[in-house]
Amino acid sequence: MAIVERTHVPAIEAIGLEKTYGRGAKAPAAVKPTTLTVPWGQVLGVLGPNGAGKTTIIKMIGGLITPSAGTIRVGGFDVARQRAQAVRQIGAVLEGSRNVYWPLSAWENLMYFGQLKGLRAAEIKPRAQRLLTELGLWERRHETVGSFSRGMQQKVAVSAALITDPPIILLDEPTIGLDVEAARTFKDWIKHLARDEDKTILLTTHQLEGAQELSDRVAVIKEGEIIADLPTAELLARHAENRFEIRIMGSPNGTVLPPGARIEPDGDQTRVLLPPDTDDRAVFVVLGRLGAAGSQLVSVAKARPSLEEVFIRLIHNGPAADRAPAKEVVA
């Protein structure tokens, strides 16, 4: 199969991508003009609330939804004009979808999807054997996928996406509906693909902890617009605050806190976030007050936001809340 050389051409390049469903000035824009470049071997986490446009972007990249404007190149091939070459670069697991034929066996599905991309049976068989063995499905390869558990079905979907060994993988909420163990296996598999097989992965998920762990870079979409697009570490660093976080059991019992301090209940505990740039002496003062009020101290640490916190902040306040002059992008 013709897989492009990893030259100066990016794995995915979307320029001026735009999607509006319906016609007329009042037609809602599912994706506002967007430019996105994904280099080879990168895992890009695309995050956003439901209806933000994540799936539309993924499907436009896969050629399954026609953009209203803009161009998309996958492995250097224009998805609109060189569709046959472009789709050969892609394997996809799509959201809300079975992805594979449940009445067929795992083996039949892999043979079908491999041949559908133009591979010969002799080329597919060893790869199918390897994938099914690695994912623990080899012994049950001749059973119909419909008889499998949800996790196993998703493994077959992943195998089908990988059967042609595509360099680019689109994963649209791949862990949705999976139990904790299956989701963990799946996450490990994505890590393996990214680290050991050097795949370029575009991942959408609502599991932000997983996205933080897997993604080299994160793009946050809100109402069809990318409002942040940075390497994960940089995004977290940008939103890191020079502030202390004090965790106590129960509530602060009316303790007087410095102006600008935030109190956030967190289960049995309370998180007291002191204002930015509070010095160490002031921290001890607050600790003393809390101790005097009978609060049981759990921890004191420099506040480090998780991706989830950054995401919530971005979605609710947008970059403007951080006084960013414009949307954050990779320099």
Add this chain to the structure above:
Amino acid sequence: MSPIAFQTRLARTEVGKGLRLMWRRRSLVVAAAIVYGLTYLGISLFIGGGHLVEDLMVRTLPPMLAVLVASTAAVEGTAGIAEEINGGTLEQTRLSPASPQLQALGRMTALAIEGLAVAIVVGIVFVFGVGLHINPQPAALIPVVLTVLDALGYGLIMTALVVRVASIGAISHVGTMAIMAFGGTLVPITFFPHGMEVFARFIPTSLGVEAINSTLAGHGLGATWADGTLPWLLVHTAVVLTAGFSLYAINMRHAQREGGLRPR
């Protein structure tokens, strides 16, 4: 590998998948064959006033078999695509270098094999079970092939409409009933009043059935050509197939524009 060989292999892949899926639901295929067979038996008894009229059945069996092929193409075609849209596999199949038309060709070929298999079994049951005297004529092969293509074209039109028309399942059933009623399964269409006979000739498979009956009766292809049945059958088949493939391509493009390939 040449582009044609490559495309042929892609189409063969679709045919293989279609046949495997058919095999998985073979009990439904057998049940449908039994229901159609019993329906035809009932119709024949009704028309014959409680008796099976062999002379009439010799002329109404071919249209019944054509109904089986058309019905398989339309009902299974629409149900298959709808199932694939809802299951999300249609989107996955579009991540292929194969064009939508090529995939439709593979899909319809599988349905043709399924429809013909059922028709052949039902035909054998009636020919040997009732003792119908049908003389196979090599000349009938051409109208048979054209009739099958005509039926597939009709099925493809219905299949193509799935992504645009939500109630296509009901429409395809109505279409199949129309083919049964006006295609010659009840009585040969030459028995119809003139206006209805003209209308019936526009119904998929009816011209083909006329040509088949004519050749089975010993009239050569020349006779069916001379009376205009064969040329009109060619035109009808070409138009229906072209409409089917065009509509399929147009509707797939429309679905890609409107996000209509996603599970509903």
